Amino acid sequence: MKDVEIKHLDLIDFSVAWERMKQFTDKRSEVDLDEIWFAEHDPVYTLGHAASEENILFNDDIPVVRTDRGGQVTYHGPGQLMIYFLINLKRLGWGPKRFICELENIIISLLLKYEIKAERKGGAPGIYVAGKKIASIGLKIKRGLCYHGISLNIDMDLTPYNGIVTCGIESLDVVQVTDFTDITMNQIKEDLTDLIRDNSLKVA
Numbered sequence: 001m002k003d004v005e006i007k008h009l010d011l012i013d014f015s016v017a018w019e020r021m022k023q024f025t026d027k028r029s030e031v032d033l034d035e036i037w038f039a040e041h042d043p044v045y046t047l048g049h050a051a052s053e054e055n056i057l058f059n060d061d062i063p064v065v066r067t068d069r070g071g072q073v074t075y076h077g078p079g080q081l082m083i084y085f086l087i088n089l090k091r092l093g094w095g096p097k098r099f100i101c102e103l104e105n106i107i108i109s110l111l112l113k114y115e116i117k118a119e120r121k122g123g124a125p126g127i128y129v130a131g132k133k134i135a136s137i138g139l140k141i142k143r144g145l146c147y148h149g150i151s152l153n154i155d156m157d158l159t160p161y162n163g164i165v166t167c168g169i170e171s172l173d174v175v176q177v178t179d180f181t182d183i184t185m186n187q188i189k190e191d192l193t194d195l196i197r198d199n200s201l202k203v204a
Contacts, residue, residue: 006193009039014046014076015065017084021147022068024086028145036149036196037084038189041076045164048072048138055165062160069138069148071125072168079156079176081185083149083192090144100125100137103150107135110192114181124169129180132173133166154178154185 153176
């Protein structure tokens with residue numbers, strides 16, 4: 001992915017980032033470079049387009065936004081790295097399953113660098129450590145163009161997860177990178193950038 005452009009949005013309102021993704025996707029041409037955005041968000045619960053609001057069990061004044069991505073309900077907040085993939089899948093000739101697999105490979109490889117053994121779980125997209133979710137994946141694909149992406153728990157307040165049925169899965173616990181190793185957000189961004197640009201990861 002040497003030709004991909006990586007942008008750092010830092011702390012940004014989720015709805016603002018979402019609107020920018022939609023605008024980018026609507027306006028891009030067939031020859032425009034793909035982009036990957038790194039961001040963090042203020043506290044927010046997000047629902048997939050078909051997600052059930054019943055999976056919000058209680059809410060202590062955290063905003064709720066229904067989005068156009070797939071998946072159920074999840075939480076975003078400071079200390080969680082959002083990795084948004086604005087990718088022309090049609091140009092790659094890839095379908096959603098292939099792309100999700102590649103995204104999962106990136107996170108598994110990243111965590112292995114920190115000696116964290118992560119894995120997939122059949123029928124439940126995302127990445128898990130000892131059965132607990134550390135990264136979620138939700139995508140929107142429109143005319144072969146993808147946006148949204150991955151949320152990776154790094155060093156955040158996990159308490160708001162107690163108010164939801166995370167990803168619509170009962171009794172699903174969540175963990176974060178700093179439960180296993182002492183590392184900064186900036187270091188993870190640097191390591192992730194190296195992985196994305198590694199040609200052996202054939203994401204684009």
